[in-house]
Amino acid sequence: MTVQLFIPCFVDQLFPETAFNTVRVLEKAGCTVVYNPQQTCCGQPAYNAGFWDEAKKIGNKFLHDFADDQPIVSPSASCTGMVKNAYNDLFTNTMVHNRCRAIQGNSYELSDFLVNVLKKDYFGAELEGRAVYHDSCSALRECRIKEEPRQLLSRVDGLELVEMRDTDTCCGFGGTFAVKFEAISSAMAEQKVHNALEMEADFIISTDSSCLLHLQGYIDKHQLPIKTMHLADVLAHGWANI
Incomplete structure (x- = not known):
C-alpha cells in the first residue's frame, strides 16, 4: 500500500x-x-x-x-x-x-x-522499563483513539504498560493556552507527571509531540527520574538504525 x-x-x-x-x-x-x-x-x-x-x-x-x-x-x-x-x-x-x-x-x-x-500491531520493538500512556485530548476526543496505542505498546518486548490516574485528563499544553495561562498549564503538567511517577513509570508515552514537549519541560526543570517518548519512537526502538 x-x-x-x-x-x-x-x-x-x-x-x-x-x-x-x-x-x-x-x-x-x-x-x-x-x-x-x-x-x-x-x-x-x-x-x-x-x-x-x-x-x-x-x-x-x-x-x-x-x-x-x-x-x-x-x-x-x-x-x-x-x-x-x-x-x-x-x-x-x-x-x-x-x-x-x-x-x-x-x-x-x-x-x-x-x-x-493494516491490522498490524507487532514490529519487533524492544524497550526495557515501565510506562504509562497519556491520552492526548485530540487523540481521545477528536480521533476517537484509545485502545490502538495500548495494543501496539502491549506488543513491545520488555515494556510493562500500566495505567495512571486521570490518564485522559489534559496535560496542560493546549498550544497558546500554555502561554496565556502559564500557571494553570504548569500545574496541569505537574499533576500529569506526578501521576506517572506514582506508578513508578520510567516513560510517559503519547501520540502527540506537543504534549510530550510540555511534560518533558516540567520533568527537566525539576530533574525528575522519568522521560517522555513518542509512540513512533517506541515502535522503532531496538531495531531501527537511529
Missing part, C-alpha cells in the same frame, strides 16, 4: 527523528511511503487563535499538497484531528468541499492506521 506522509510543522522543526521513525515503522509494515516536501502546516495554530481566514488559506494549501485518493498518515493526533474535524468549519459548501471530504476520509493518525487499516 502506498501512503502519504504528513509531518506536522511541530514535528518537522523539533522532533525530526520521530518523523523518520514513522517512515521506518510504516515501511516495516509493508507500506511504500511518499512525502511531498512542499507541505507545511495544517492551519491549527491560526484556527485555534480565531484567525479563520488565515487558517483557511493554509488549509487550502494542505488540501492541494496531498492526493485525495490515498491514505495520509501522521504521527500527530492533534493535526489529524484538525483536518478531520475543524476543516468542516473552513471548507463546508466551498469549491473544495468534495476534495476536503475525500482527504478527511483518508487521514489517519499513525496508531489508528496501523491497527485498524
Whole structure:
C-alpha cells in the first residue's frame, strides 16, 4: 500500500527523528511511503487563535499538497484531528468541499492506521522499563483513539504498560493556552507527571509531540527520574538504525 506522509510543522522543526521513525515503522509494515516536501502546516495554530481566514488559506494549501485518493498518515493526533474535524468549519459548501471530504476520509493518525487499516500491531520493538500512556485530548476526543496505542505498546518486548490516574485528563499544553495561562498549564503538567511517577513509570508515552514537549519541560526543570517518548519512537526502538 502506498501512503502519504504528513509531518506536522511541530514535528518537522523539533522532533525530526520521530518523523523518520514513522517512515521506518510504516515501511516495516509493508507500506511504500511518499512525502511531498512542499507541505507545511495544517492551519491549527491560526484556527485555534480565531484567525479563520488565515487558517483557511493554509488549509487550502494542505488540501492541494496531498492526493485525495490515498491514505495520509501522521504521527500527530492533534493535526489529524484538525483536518478531520475543524476543516468542516473552513471548507463546508466551498469549491473544495468534495476534495476536503475525500482527504478527511483518508487521514489517519499513525496508531489508528496501523491497527485498524493494516491490522498490524507487532514490529519487533524492544524497550526495557515501565510506562504509562497519556491520552492526548485530540487523540481521545477528536480521533476517537484509545485502545490502538495500548495494543501496539502491549506488543513491545520488555515494556510493562500500566495505567495512571486521570490518564485522559489534559496535560496542560493546549498550544497558546500554555502561554496565556502559564500557571494553570504548569500545574496541569505537574499533576500529569506526578501521576506517572506514582506508578513508578520510567516513560510517559503519547501520540502527540506537543504534549510530550510540555511534560518533558516540567520533568527537566525539576530533574525528575522519568522521560517522555513518542509512540513512533517506541515502535522503532531496538531495531531501527537511529
